[in-house]
Amino acid sequence: MRTGRVAWMGGIHECSPHGEGSIRLADGRIVPEAEVVWLPPFEARTIFALALNFADHAAELASKSSKEQAGFLQAQHAEPIVFLKAANSLVGHRGLTRRPRDAEFMHYECELAVVIGREGKRIPRDKAMEHVAGYTVANDYAIRNFLEPYYRPNLRVKSRDGGTVLGPWLVSADEVPDPMSLALKTTVNGTVVQEGNTRDMIHDVPALIEYLSAFMTLGVGDVILTGTPKGSVNVNAGDEVVCEVEGVGRLVNTLAEDWPVSA
The missing domain is CATH 2.30.30.370 (FAH)
Known part of the structure; x- marks a missing residue:
C-alpha cells in the first residue's frame, strides 16, 4: 500500500x-x-539522521575537505553517528529548497527513510523489522562550507527550513521485502550524478533500530534517514533534483534562491 x-x-x-x-x-x-x-507523507515525530553510513561517501567527502576534517571523515566508527533534525526542515515532493547566498558547495543526499509504526524500547535485532511501518524517499541537503568549521553536522545545515525533502509516498513494509538491497539514484536536470545500493550501508536497518531503541523509546511516526552513497555534485538555484529509491519512489525537488532579507 x-x-x-x-x-x-x-x-x-x-x-x-x-x-x-x-x-x-x-x-x-x-x-x-x-x-x-x-x-511529507506522514506526520513525523522524531527525525533521526545518519552521518557517514556509506564508506564510499565518507571517502568522497574526505577528498574534498581540509586535512583536519578529512581525518575525521575517514575514521572508522564502531557505532552509528546519529543526529536529530527539527520538523521545520521537512518539505514534500515537488517542494522548493532554498540555496543560501553564502553556500559554496551544496549537495543532495538521496536516502532510504525508515518509518516506525510500532512503539518499542530495547528492540533486539531479530525483532527490529516488526516495528517498521514502511519506507519513503528522502533528500537531505548538505552545505559543505557550513559544516567544515564545526563538529559535524551542525544545526544551521541540518535543521534549516525546507532542507530535507520527503516523499512522495509512504510505502508499507510488506511491499519492500528486502530494504537492504535497493538501488539509489539521483539526477540533476536529467543527468545521473549519484548511484548506490542500500546493501553498502555500514549499519543496516535492523542494527539502527536496535541501537536507537537501546537508549530511547522509538514511537509511531519516528523516521530514520539511513545515509547516502557517494556522488556529491554542487547544485544551484533552478536545478531540478530527482532522488529515486528502487521500489519506494521518485522524489522531485527544485532549488530556489535564498529567502529575501527582511526589511
Missing part, C-alpha cells in the same frame, strides 16, 4: 496513487497532481 498527504482546496488530505498525473483522495475524489501541494 502507498499513501501520501497533500494540501488541496483549503484542507489536508490523505491520498493514494491513481494513474498517470492524478491521485485519489481518501474520500474517493480524483485530483490532478498539478493542483495539489505535496506534504
